Amino acid sequence: xxxxxxxxxxxxxxxxxxxxxxxxxxxxFTGYYIHWVRQAPGKSLEWMGWINAGQGNTxxxxxxxxxxxxxxxxxxxxAYMELSxxxxxxxxxxxxxxxxxxxxAAFDFWGPGTxxxxxx
Amino acid sequence: xxxxxxxxxxxxxxxxxxxxxxxxxxxxxxSNYVNWFQQVPGTAPKLLIYRDxxxxxxxxxxxxxxxxxxxxxxxxxxxxxxxxxxxxCAAWNDKLSGWMFGGGTKLTV
Numbered sequence: 670x671x672x673x674x675x676x677x678x679x680x681x682x683x684x685x686x687x688x689x690x691x692x693x694x695x696x697x698f699t700g701y702y703i704h705w706v707r708q709a710p711g712k713s714l715e716w717m718g719w720i721n722a723g724q725g726n727t728x729x730x731x732x733x734x735x736x737x738x739x740x741x742x743x744x745x746x747x748a749y750m751e752l753s754x755x756x757x758x759x760x761x762x763x764x765x766x767x768x769x770x771x772x773x774a775a776f777d778f779w780g781p782g783t784x785x786x787x788x789x
Numbered sequence: 790x791x792x793x794x795x796x797x798x799x800x801x802x803x804x805x806x807x808x809x810x811x812x813x814x815x816x817x818x819x820s821n822y823v824n825w826f827q828q829v830p831g832t833a834p835k836l837l838i839y840r841d842x843x844x845x846x847x848x849x850x851x852x853x854x855x856x857x858x859x860x861x862x863x864x865x866x867x868x869x870x871x872x873x874x875x876x877x878c879a880a881w882n883d884k885l886s887g888w889m890f891g892g893g894t895k896l897t898v
Binding site: 699704706713715716718725726730731764766772773774775776778779780781782 | 822824826832834839843861877891892
């Protein structure tokens with residue numbers, strides 16, 4: 670069965686960077702895209718970007734394009750998202766989600782999320 | 790900031806049918822599909838509807854989606870207590886070149 674397992678919660682100081690992981694199983698990693706979506710406490714969902722796990726090309730939201738880097742390790746079936754210059758407003762749960770581009774079902778499976786807290 | 794507008798809340802009694810709307814101020818919906826998600830607080834969202842009206846395997850047919858012009862709707866029939874959750878719409882936005890999510894609708898059963 671398809672599973673996305675995310676890294677543990679992080680606490681960071683303002684100005685620092687955080688790198689999150691999303692380890693996948695149960696499907697061919699390189700045949701799909703991975704999105705990153707975040708949700709601040711009590712707020713809606715906010716799309717950050719995607720990575721083509723096969724080719725490695727990326728597309729970032731204009732909101733984050735100066736601060737985000739998405740990468741992947743095909744040998745580990747794992748996607749990564751690094752966000753730099755953290756500020757308090759970046760405190761949120763960060764989700765990874767698969768995009769089944771073959772059938773047009775974006776965000777068909779989700780990881781449980783990683784809580785990132787930015788505080789001095 | 791959401792460019793997709795949803796009502797903040799909706800409610801119904803068990804067995805009823807409820808609809809949740811998602812509207813967008815431009816013609817973007819005409820050329821892009823809408824997805825719907827269910828999120829129980831404290832858990833990850835779950836895909837309910839993709840490509841406007843298709844259900845992933847395992848999603849009951851009580852859930853249906855539709856779209857017309859600049860508005861999309863999620864309908865839930867035969868309402869159950871376990872349907873109490875937050876519901877979000879999402880669509881690709883050509884102008885912003887990114888995925889947009891609605892502000893979410895809290896459904897109370």
